[in-house]
Amino acid sequence: MATATQMNPSPALAELNWQQVVRTYRAACVLHRQAPGAESQRVLEQDLAESILTWAECDAADGATQTQRLEAMFQQERQRVEDAWFAQELMRQRWHSELLPALSVHIGEEVRKAVRTLPAARPVAMGTARGQPTPAPMRARPEARPARPAAGDIASIIDLLLEQECAATPHQSAA
Amino acid sequence: MNSVLTPTIQRYFKPQEVNGKGRFDICATNGHGAATDRAVLLLGFDWGTNKSCLKAAYGGQRELATDHVIPTVVGYAKDGVVDGLLPDNASVLFGEPAIRQRLHLNLVQPMVDGVITDAAAARDYARYLRSLMDTSAGTEVRAVIGVPANASATDRESIREAVAGLFDRVILIPEPFLAALGFRDEARLNDPNYVDPVRNSLFVDIGGGTTDFCLVQGYFPTPEEQVSLPFAGDKVDALLHAAIRKTYPDCELTTFKVRELKEQNAFVGTPAAPAVGSVMVNGKLRRLDLTEQLAYACGALLEQILARVKQLISKASPDSVGELLQNIILTGGGSRIRGLDTELQRLLAAEGYEQPCVRRTGDRYQEFVALGALKAARQARENQWQQVIK
Numbered sequence: 001m002a003t004a005t006q007m008n009p010s011p012a013l014a015e016l017n018w019q020q021v022v023r024t025y026r027a028a029c030v031l032h033r034q035a036p037g038a039e040s041q042r043v044l045e046q047d048l049a050e051s052i053l054t055w056a057e058c059d060a061a062d063g064a065t066q067t068q069r070l071e072a073m074f075q076q077e078r079q080r081v082e083d084a085w086f087a088q089e090l091m092r093q094r095w096h097s098e099l100l101p102a103l104s105v106h107i108g109e110e111v112r113k114a115v116r117t118l119p120a121a122r123p124v125a126m127g128t129a130r131g132q133p134t135p136a137p138m139r140a141r142p143e144a145r146p147a148r149p150a151a152g153d154i155a156s157i158i159d160l161l162l163e164q165e166c167a168a169t170p171h172q173s174a175a
Numbered sequence: 176m177n178s179v180l181t182p183t184i185q186r187y188f189k190p191q192e193v194n195g196k197g198r199f200d201i202c203a204t205n206g207h208g209a210a211t212d213r214a215v216l217l218l219g220f221d222w223g224t225n226k227s228c229l230k231a232a233y234g235g236q237r238e239l240a241t242d243h244v245i246p247t248v249v250g251y252a253k254d255g256v257v258d259g260l261l262p263d264n265a266s267v268l269f270g271e272p273a274i275r276q277r278l279h280l281n282l283v284q285p286m287v288d289g290v291i292t293d294a295a296a297a298r299d300y301a302r303y304l305r306s307l308m309d310t311s312a313g314t315e316v317r318a319v320i321g322v323p324a325n326a327s328a329t330d331r332e333s334i335r336e337a338v339a340g341l342f343d344r345v346i347l348i349p350e351p352f353l354a355a356l357g358f359r360d361e362a363r364l365n366d367p368n369y370v371d372p373v374r375n376s377l378f379v380d381i382g383g384g385t386t387d388f389c390l391v392q393g394y395f396p397t398p399e400e401q402v403s404l405p406f407a408g409d410k411v412d413a414l415l416h417a418a419i420r421k422t423y424p425d426c427e428l429t430t431f432k433v434r435e436l437k438e439q440n441a442f443v444g445t446p447a448a449p450a451v452g453s454v455m456v457n458g459k460l461r462r463l464d465l466t467e468q469l470a471y472a473c474g475a476l477l478e479q480i481l482a483r484v485k486q487l488i489s490k491a492s493p494d495s496v497g498e499l500l501q502n503i504i505l506t507g508g509g510s511r512i513r514g515l516d517t518e519l520q521r522l523l524a525a526e527g528y529e530q531p532c533v534r535r536t537g538d539r540y541q542e543f544v545a546l547g548a549l550k551a552a553r554q555a556r557e558n559q560w561q562q563v564i565k
Contacts, residue, residue, distance in 0.1 A: 038558035148394040151356070151373035154554035157395045158346055162559065164398075165347075168328060 010058070017055035022073055024051045029081040038162075216240060216310055218318040218342065219357075219549025221350070221541075222334070223247055224286045224384030225408060225434075226508065228545035229304060231316075232553075241308050244541050245270040247383075249296040249303075250280030269303040274431065285337075288384040288405040289323040289350070290330040297337040305341040317560055318342040319548040321350035323385050323403035335563050344560035348551055350544050351389030351401040354380040354506055357547030358536055375495050376502035377487055379480060380544065381509025383408040386480060390487045392495055400490060406479045408509050411472045412437060418468035419454070426463065427455040440469055443477045444514040444521070473512050480515075481522050488528070500528055506536040506543055 024047045032040035056066055149156035215234040221227060224247060231241035250273030252266045260279055261268065268276055285297035308316065320334055331347050338345060355378045363369040372378070378389040386407045390400040416433045419426060432454070440450035450466045484503065491499050500523070505516055516533040523531040536543060 038556075041562070042558060148397070151352075151391055151393055151395055153395075154356075154551050155556050155559065157352075158348070158551070158555055158559045160395060161346075161348060165328070165331070 014055060014059040017051065017058055021051045021055050022077065024048045025074060026077050026081065029078055033081060033085055214311065214314045216308060216314050216316045217549060217552040218316055219545040219547065219552055220318045220320045221544035221548060222286065222320060223382050224289055226383065226541060228541055230545040230549045231308060232549065243307060246274055247284060247286055247300065248273050249283045249285060249300050250276060251283065253279055253281055267299060269300060286384060289403060290326060291333040291337060294333060294337065301338045301341050315343045317344040317552060319346045319348055319552040319555065321353045321544045321548055322347045324349040324351050324387060324401040325403045339563040342563065344562050346551065346555055346559060346561065348548065349401055351378060351380060351387035351403065352391065352396060353544045353547030353551065354378050354387065355389050355391045356550055357543030357545065358504065358506065370502060372502065372504060375498045376504055377484060377499060379484065379505050381407055381505065381507040383508065386509065388483050388487055390491060392491065400487065402483060404479060404483055406476065411476050414472035414475055415468055418471050419465060422468060423456065423463055425456050436465060440465060441473050442469060442513040443473045444518040476509065477515065477518060481519060497529060500531040503531060503533040504536060505533060506540045508540065510535045510540050
């Protein structure tokens with residue numbers, strides 16, 4: 001592969017490739033925040049690696065300057081994602097502590113009003129009173145529950161553990 | 176080396192190096208198939224509070240390349256130790272040699288109750304374990320490491336920190352389930368007389384720091400079905416130590432001596448003969464009757480186990496309890512306490528449980544978590560491994 005010097009690269013192309021590096025890294029940070037699992041790692045290891053290589057080859061700067069630029073961008077992007085997550089967390093907390101309770105109260109009042117306008121309930125059927133079997137209440141469909149992997153399905157178990165760890169540590173840093 | 180990645184990012188991404196020509200050498204992996212042409216050593220690692228078990232095999236091979244059970248202890252040479260006193264004039268020893276030379280060492284246990292409490296010692300210990308793996312240059316080591324079921328995010332992170340740069344990739348899996356998985360004999364699954372332990376059983380893995388319980392009924396247990404109780408061998412030691420000192424205030428006991436007394440004499444229920452141990456009292460070796468003290472300390476453990484077993488049985492589906500009661504399995508070092516199986520069975524029966532059957536896993540009690548971890552390592556998908564780079 002030709003070196004950056006031999007190619008005499010265009011600054012505009014280098015800048016375009018740089019923007020791709022930034023976007024890819026940002027996507028990796030966001031993905032990792034959402035679920036620090038395979039996809040974020042794949043983006044880090046494949047997409048980001050490729051985009052850095054592409055940019056580095058057409059960028060005229062020396063390796064040390066490129067390194068510094070990357071370092072600064074990594075920090076900046078991580079901070080941006082961190083700030084965005086912080087804002088989202090504040091919103092989430094407010095939603096749970098204030099908006100959701102208020103909404104619940106409102107809906108509860110509306111339901112009570114609606115119930116008061118309904119005719120009285122029908123009397124219990126005599127058959128039930130005589131001890132005839134009562135139909136079993138409808139159970140939730142098994143598909144509605146979160147799936148539990150079989151004890152021998154190790155790959156699915158690891159997926160589940162990674163998801164659980166991610167859910168248990170929502171405030172972890174982007175990495 | 177100029178790393179272009181922040182330390183946190185490095186943990187998930189191999190550092191890239193600038194070679195001075197504006198080029199980056201990036202070690203990339205892909206999410207499917209082999210990520211590397213390097214040889215891969217798969218490691219099942221039970222990092223126990225008192226003993227650790229390592230079982231490693233190269234990818235695609237059945238035979239083990241590494242198989243060790245090592246006391247989880249690091250001994251740092253005391254200041255002023257005379258040259259040549261320690262083997263190879265070492266400044267730090269690990270495992271059995273450290274225990275043997277404890278007079279001249281400051282012994283440190285990196286873990287308490289199944290979690291790392293001394294990061295530096297844990298790191299040294301992990302480095303020692305890595306040195307035991309006779310790998311060629313460039314071999315990638317991927318470890319499945321058992322963690323207590325209730326390990327916090329910080330506890331897990333401490334483990335990753337300790338092995339970062341020593342093992343290339345890790346997956347952390349709860350120990351109780353690994354014990355059950357390790358005990359499963361896949362070769363006998365078609366044997367009509369074989370009872371698959373992950374079909375419907377209750378595992379009790381009694382270690383040094385934690386006693387792990389796992390209710391496994393064909394599916395991966397929920398967090399409520401696998402419990403790590405911070406009451407195990409070390410707590411028994413502490414109770415025994417206090418009880419002996421109360422009865423025999425002049426006796427000289429170290430942690431290791433108490434553990435030795437327990438390992439030789441521990442029992443629950445009615446002992447066949449008085450439990451007698453040799454203890455130094457005022458510089459003289461005396462044989463002391465420790466029956467009462469051992470009954471008290473081991474009885475406390477049994478009480479805790481009984482309570483948790485009952486709790487887990489109550490979580491099982493009523494349709495499955497009958498079979499479950501037939502498959503209560505004790506493993507780990509604590510399972511060697513004499514009478515623990517029969518006494519637990521007796522107490523369950525006395526409480527009205529129908530024909531319970533409690534059994535022990537036998538002589539390989541120390542290996543099942545690591546065996547389960549190695550099985551998991553063999554079946555993990557490529558993109559499930561988490562890179563850990565210092």
